[in-house]
Amino acid sequence: MPESRMHIGDVGRAERTVQARDLAHEVGSGDLPVLATPVMAALMEQAAVNCVQDGLDPETTSVGIKLGISHLAATPEGKMVQAQAELAEIKGKKLVFTVQAWDEAELIGQGTHERVIVNRQSFLDRAQGK
Numbered sequence: 001m002p003e004s005r006m007h008i009g010d011v012g013r014a015e016r017t018v019q020a021r022d023l024a025h026e027v028g029s030g031d032l033p034v035l036a037t038p039v040m041a042a043l044m045e046q047a048a049v050n051c052v053q054d055g056l057d058p059e060t061t062s063v064g065i066k067l068g069i070s071h072l073a074a075t076p077e078g079k080m081v082q083a084q085a086e087l088a089e090i091k092g093k094k095l096v097f098t099v100q101a102w103d104e105a106e107l108i109g110q111g112t113h114e115r116v117i118v119n120r121q122s123f124l125d126r127a128q129g130k
Helices: 037-055 120-128
Strands: 011-017 060-071 080-091 094-102 107-119
Touching: 011 037, 037 060, 037 080, 037 094, 037 107, 060 094, 060 120, 080 107, 107 120
Parallel strands: none
Antiparallel strands: 011 080, 060 107, 080 094, 094 107
């Protein structure tokens, strides 16, 4: 069972420098040239993926099923943003994380994220069967 190689308190991280393509007015989530909330959310998800990836069997992966976050502060283009996901709970195949993101000056986002462990091929087969 892959969960046995994962432990409460495990941490994953992800980072990126904010580029023009990451800005709200480019993504369509607003009209200002600041980091778009969906991009921050994706970085938080990447941190969660990074947290558990080594604990999964090769035929499995995790997929996001729920994300509840607050975007607390704006970040302009050119600044570094870092996200962290901490594994807070393991409920069978469901993984629950606390997530946070910072830019070079402050905490910019926080919340929770849930992922579920799936068999890669079965998941793809179901998706392709639609």
